[in-house]
Amino acid sequence: MKPFNVFPYDSNINFIRLRWLSLGIALAMLLVAVGGMFVKGFNFALDFTGGAVTEMRFEKPVDVDDVRERLDRAGYEGAQVQSFGSGNDLLIRLQPKQAAAGAEDKGNTTASDVQNALAFEGNPGKVLRSEVVGPQVGKDLAINGLWALIFVVVGFLIYISFRFEKKFAIAAVLTTLHDVVVVTGWFALSGHEFDLTVLAGVLSVMGFSINDTIVVFDRVRENFRSMRASPEEILNKSINQTLSRTVITSFVAFLTVFALYLYGGGSLEGMAESQMIGIIIGTLSSIFVACPLLTIGFLKVTKQDLMPKAKDEAALARRP
Amino acid sequence: MLTYARWKYFVILIVLLLSALYALPNIYPQDPSVQVTASRGAKIDPALSAQVSTMLKQGGVSPKSVELDNGNLLVRLNNPDQQIKANDVLREKLGSNYVVALNLASTVPNWLEKIGAKPMLLGLDLQGGVHFLMQVDQKAALDKRMDATAEDVRVSLRDGRVRYESVERRGANSIVATLASPADAEKARVEIAKSQPNLLLDVQGNTLTVQISEAEMQRMAVEAIEQNVGTLRNRINALGVSEPIIQRQGSDRIVVQLPGVQDTAQAKRILGATATLEYRGVVEGNPYDAVSTGTVPAGARVYYRRELGPDGKPMPVLLNKRVIASGDQLVGATSMMDPQTGTPAVSVRLNGVGGQRMFDYTTEHVGKPMAVVYIERIPEVRMVDGKEVRTTKINEEVISVANINGVFGKEFQTTGLDSSKEAADLALLLRSGSLAAPMDFIEERIVGPSLGRENIERGLTAVMYSFAFALVFFLFYYRVFGIITCLALLLNMLMLIAVMSLFNATLTLPGLAGIALTVGMSVDANVLINERIREELRLGLPPQTAIAEGYERASGTIADANLTAILAGVALFAFGTGPVKGFAVSLIVGIATSMYTAVGVSRAIATLIYGGRRKIKTIWI
Numbered sequence: 041m042k043p044f045n046v047f048p049y050d051s052n053i054n055f056i057r058l059r060w061l062s063l064g065i066a067l068a069m070l071l072v073a074v075g076g077m078f079v080k081g082f083n084f085a086l087d088f089t090g091g092a093v094t095e096m097r098f099e100k101p102v103d104v105d106d107v108r109e110r111l112d113r114a115g116y117e118g119a120q121v122q123s124f125g126s127g128n129d130l131l132i133r134l135q136p137k138q139a140a141a142g143a144e145d146k147g148n149t150t151a152s153d154v155q156n157a158l159a160f161e162g163n164p165g166k167v168l169r170s171e172v173v174g175p176q177v178g179k180d181l182a183i184n185g186l187w188a189l190i191f192v193v194v195g196f197l198i199y200i201s202f203r204f205e206k207k208f209a210i211a212a213v214l215t216t217l218h219d220v221v222v223v224t225g226w227f228a229l230s231g232h233e234f235d236l237t238v239l240a241g242v243l244s245v246m247g248f249s250i251n252d253t254i255v256v257f258d259r260v261r262e263n264f265r266s267m268r269a270s271p272e273e274i275l276n277k278s279i280n281q282t283l284s285r286t287v288i289t290s291f292v293a294f295l296t297v298f299a300l301y302l303y304g305g306g307s308l309e310g311m312a313e314s315q316m317i318g319i320i321i322g323t324l325s326s327i328f329v330a331c332p333l334l335t336i337g338f339l340k341v342t343k344q345d346l347m348p349k350a351k352d353e354a355a356l357a358r359r360p
Numbered sequence: 361m362l363t364y365a366r367w368k369y370f371v372i373l374i375v376l377l378l379s380a381l382y383a384l385p386n387i388y389p390q391d392p393s394v395q396v397t398a399s400r401g402a403k404i405d406p407a408l409s410a411q412v413s414t415m416l417k418q419g420g421v422s423p424k425s426v427e428l429d430n431g432n433l434l435v436r437l438n439n440p441d442q443q444i445k446a447n448d449v450l451r452e453k454l455g456s457n458y459v460v461a462l463n464l465a466s467t468v469p470n471w472l473e474k475i476g477a478k479p480m481l482l483g484l485d486l487q488g489g490v491h492f493l494m495q496v497d498q499k500a501a502l503d504k505r506m507d508a509t510a511e512d513v514r515v516s517l518r519d520g521r522v523r524y525e526s527v528e529r530r531g532a533n534s535i536v537a538t539l540a541s542p543a544d545a546e547k548a549r550v551e552i553a554k555s556q557p558n559l560l561l562d563v564q565g566n567t568l569t570v571q572i573s574e575a576e577m578q579r580m581a582v583e584a585i586e587q588n589v590g591t592l593r594n595r596i597n598a599l600g601v602s603e604p605i606i607q608r609q610g611s612d613r614i615v616v617q618l619p620g621v622q623d624t625a626q627a628k629r630i631l632g633a634t635a636t637l638e639y640r641g642v643v644e645g646n647p648y649d650a651v652s653t654g655t656v657p658a659g660a661r662v663y664y665r666r667e668l669g670p671d672g673k674p675m676p677v678l679l680n681k682r683v684i685a686s687g688d689q690l691v692g693a694t695s696m697m698d699p700q701t702g703t704p705a706v707s708v709r710l711n712g713v714g715g716q717r718m719f720d721y722t723t724e725h726v727g728k729p730m731a732v733v734y735i736e737r738i739p740e741v742r743m744v745d746g747k748e749v750r751t752t753k754i755n756e757e758v759i760s761v762a763n764i765n766g767v768f769g770k771e772f773q774t775t776g777l778d779s780s781k782e783a784a785d786l787a788l789l790l791r792s793g794s795l796a797a798p799m800d801f802i803e804e805r806i807v808g809p810s811l812g813r814e815n816i817e818r819g820l821t822a823v824m825y826s827f828a829f830a831l832v833f834f835l836f837y838y839r840v841f842g843i844i845t846c847l848a849l850l851l852n853m854l855m856l857i858a859v860m861s862l863f864n865a866t867l868t869l870p871g872l873a874g875i876a877l878t879v880g881m882s883v884d885a886n887v888l889i890n891e892r893i894r895e896e897l898r899l900g901l902p903p904q905t906a907i908a909e910g911y912e913r914a915s916g917t918i919a920d921a922n923l924t925a926i927l928a929g930v931a932l933f934a935f936g937t938g939p940v941k942g943f944a945v946s947l948i949v950g951i952a953t954s955m956y957t958a959v960g961v962s963r964a965i966a967t968l969i970y971g972g973r974r975k976i977k978t979i980w981i
Binding site: 184185187188189192195196199200203236237239243244246247248251252259281282284288289291294295296297298299300303305307308311312315319 | 485814815818819821822823825826827828829830833834837869870872873876877879880881883884887888891895913916917920921922923924925926927928929930931932934935936940943944947
C-alpha cells in the first residue's frame with residue numbers, strides 16, 4: 041500500500057534560486073517588526089507595567105462579564121476582574137489612566153472611577169481597598185529576558201560550532217533571532233497584550249526554531265559528505281529531502297498549540313498565539329532563510345568546511 | 361538487521377512500571393480539609409478530636425472524617441465551601457492555643473507514599489491563594505547598621521578615654537571621628553580596632569576615618585534580608601498557612617506565596633505585625649505563690665513562659681519591671697557552638713547603648729537569672745455590631761531564662777541550650793523580633809480557588825485535545841508506525857508526569873502549556889524517524905534494513921536538534937520567574953523524555969512487530 045504523502049517524492053523545488061527574494065522578504069519582515077516595536081511599542085500587561093488593584097464588595101453577587109463591559113466603557117480596557125469569596129467581592133486589576141499623577145493619587149482616582157463605573161442600581165459597591173502595584177517587576181524581568189537571550193545565543197553558537205561548523209552556527213542563530221524578533225514584532229503591531237506567558241512563548245519559539253533549522257542543517261552536513269555536487273545543489277537537495285518532515289512536524293506542532301489556543305482559555309491565549317506564529321515563521325525560515333544564508337558572503341559554505349578534518353588527519357598520521 | 365537487545369526491553373519495562381507507579385498519585389483527588397495544630401504545648405488527642413466533631417456539628421458542618429495525623433488533627437470535608445465554614449467555626453471556638461489552617465489533604469494510599477510517590481504540587485494559579493513580592497529597603501537597613509557602628513565608635517573612644525570633638529557619618533559607608541588632639545589618633549585606632557576588628561581604619565592628623573569594607577556591607581545586606589525572611593516565616597506560621605513559600609529572590613526581594621489564603625488584607629496585617637523583645641532580670645520569689653495570692657513583689661510583674669509546666673499550664677516567672685535592653689538595641693543573633701564547652705549557644709550583639717546597660721546590669725547580678733521576653737503586636741479586626749473595630753493584641757511570652765555567667769557588654773552568648781536546633785530556633789526568634797529593614801509590597805496577586813479550578817479544567821482539556829489531534833494525525837498518516845508513534849507519545853506523557861511528580865515540581869498553568877508543547881516537540885523526533893524510514897525504503901532498501909537505518913540515522917539529528925532546544929529551556933529556567941520557570945521545567949523534562957521514547961521505545965516496539973528472522977515484504981508506513 042502506498043503511503044500518504046504531503047509532498048511527492050523527489051520534489052525538487054529550487055529554493056536556493058529564490059534566495060534573494062526569500063532573504064529580501066525575511067529582511068523586510070524583520071524591518072517591519074523592528075519598526076513596529078519602535079513606533080507602536082508594546083501593549084504591556086500588568087505583569088510588566090504594574091497597575092491599580094481595587095477590591096470591591098457588593099451587596100448582591102454581580103456578573104463579572106457585565107463588570108468588564110462597564111469598565112471597558114469607562115475607558116479601562118483589558119481590566120482583569122476576579123470574583124472571590126461568595127461572589128459579592130470583586131478584585132479588579134487595571135491600568136490607571138495616564139492623567140492621574142503620583143502613585144497614591146493614581147490609586148484613589150482610579151478607585152473612585154471604578155466605583156462610578158460600577159454603580160449598579162440597588163446593589164451599591166464599596167471600595168475595600170485600592171492601591172497601585174509597582175512596575176519595578178518589569179524592569180527586572182526585561183533585564184532577565186535579555187540575559188536569557190544572550191545565554192541562549194552564546195550557547196547555540198558554542199554548541200553548533202562544536203557539532204557543525206562556525207558558519208552554520210552563525211546562520212542558525214541569525215535565523216532564530218529573526219524568528220523571535222518577527223514574533224515579538226507581531227505583538228507590537230497587533231497591539232495584543234504582552235504578558236509573562238507571552239514572553240515565555242516567545243522564548244520557546246527559539247527552541248522550536250533552532251530545532252527546525254538544525255534538522256535541515258544536519259541533512260546538509262550529511263549530504264556534503266556523501267554527494268558530489270556544488271554547494272548550492274547540495275543545499276537545495278537537503279531542503280527538499282527534509283521538506284515533508286518539516287511540514288508534517290510543523291503541522292502537528294501547530295495543531296497542538298492550536299488546541300491550547302482554542303481550549304486553554306484567556307490566560308493561555310497569548311502564549312498559544314506567540315507559539316502559533318512562531319511555528320509558522322520558524323518553519324518558513326528554516327526553509328527560506330537558514331540555507332540561503334549559507335550561500336552568501338562570508339557564510340558561503342564549501343565542501344572543505346564540512347569534510348571531517350583535523351581529527352581524521354591526526355588519526356591518519358598515527359597510522360603506521 | 362533489525363534487532364534490539366533483550367536487556368533494553370527489560371529497561372523499557374522497568375521505566376514503564378516506574379513511570380506508571382510515580383504518575384499514579386496524581387489521579388487521587390485531594391480533599392479540602394482543615395488542619396489543627398497545637399501551638400503552645402496544647403495536646404492533640406482523641407478527646408480533642410471528639411470535641412472538634414461536636415463543634416462542627418453545632419456549626420452545621422458535616423465533615424467527611426476527623427483524624428489524627430502526625431500529631432495534627434485533620435478534618436476532611438466534602439467541598440471548599442464547607443472547608444471555609446469549618447475553618448471559621450474551629451478558629452473561633454478553639455481559641456489561641458491551636459493554629460487552624462486550610463489544607464488540601466492527600467488521599468493517596470499509604471503504600472504509595474512510602475515509596476515516595478507524591479502528586480505534583482499545584483501552583484498558585486491552579487490552586488488559588490495570594491502572592492506577594494516584597495522589596496527590602498536595603499538602604500534603610502544599612503543606615504541602621506551604620507548608625508549603630510557610629511555609636512559603637514563613640515563608646516570605644518569613651519571607654520579608651522580618648523577625647524573627641526565629633527563622630528559623624530560621611531557618605532554611604534564611612535564614619536569620621538574628629539579627635540581633640542592628633543596625638544591621640546594612634547590610641548584611638550587601637551581602641552576601635554580592638555572592639556571592631558573588621559573595620560577599615562585610616563588616620564590623618566586628628567581625623568580618623570572608619571570605613572566598612574565592601575565584603576562587610578555585602579554580609580550586612582545578606583543578613584538583613586535573611587532576618588526579614590525569618591521574621592516573615594514566624595509570622596506566617598502564626599497565620600496558620602499549611603504550605604507557605606517564603607523565598608529570597610535576587611539581592612533584595614522576598615516572595616511570599618500563601619496557598620489557600622484569599623484575604624490579602626488579613627495576610628498583610630499579619631506580615632506587617634511588629635514583634636520585639638526585651639531582656640529583663642528575674643526577681644526572686646515563688647511565682648506560683650504570687651499568681652495564687654495575687655501579691656507580687658515590688659518592682660516585679662508576672663510573665664509566662666512559652667513552654668508548659670508539669671501541670672500543663674504555662675509556667676509563671678517573676679520579672680523585673682525595668683527593662684535591661686530591648687529589641688531595637690539588638691543588632692544580630694546567630695546560633696553557634698560555644699567554643700569553651702562545645703555546647704549549642706546563641707551569640708547576641710547589642711548596639712552601644714544596650715551594651716552599656718547590659719554591662720552595668722551584669723556587673724551587679726552575676727550568677728542570677730535573666731530572661732528574654734518576646735512581645736508581639738498583632739493588629740486584629742473584629743466586627744462588633746456591624747462595625748469594624750481595630751484592636752491590637754499584645755502577646756508576651758518568656759522565651760528563655762538563663763543564668764548570668766559573668767560580666768558582659770554588647771556581645772554575649774546565651775548558653776545552656778539543649779540542642780543546636782533549640783539554639784537555631786532561639787536565634788531565629790531573637791532576630792525575628794524586628795525586621796532588619798522596612799519592606800514594601802511591590803506586587804500582589806490573588807487567585808480565587810474557583811479560578812484555579814477553572815484553570816486546571818481548561819488546561820487539561822487543552823492538553824487532551826492537543827494530544828488527540830496529534831494521535832489522530834499519526835494514525836492516519838503513518839498507520840502501523842503511527843500506532844508505534846502514539847505508544848511512544850503516551851509513554852512520554854506518562855514519564856513526564858512521573859518525573860515531575862518525583863522531583864516535586866510545581867505544576868502551573870504555563871506548565872500545562874509546556875506539556876502540550878512537549879507533545880508538539882516530541883512529535884518532531886517521531887516524524888524524523890518515520891520520514892527517514894520512508895526515504896530508505898524509497899532508496900530500495902529491504903524493509904527491516906530500512907527501519908534499522910532509519911532509526912540509526914535519525915538518532916544523531918534528533919540529539920542535535922533536541923539538545924539545542926533544551927539549551928533554550930535551560931535559559932528560560934535560569935532567568936525566568938514564577939510562571940516562566942514552570943513552563944521551562946515541563947519543557948526541559950518533556951524534551952529529555954521524548955528523546956528516550958522516540959528513539960529507544962519506539963524502536964523497541966517496531967522491532968517487536970517487524971523484527972526477527974522472518975522476511976518482510978512490505979511495511980505499513
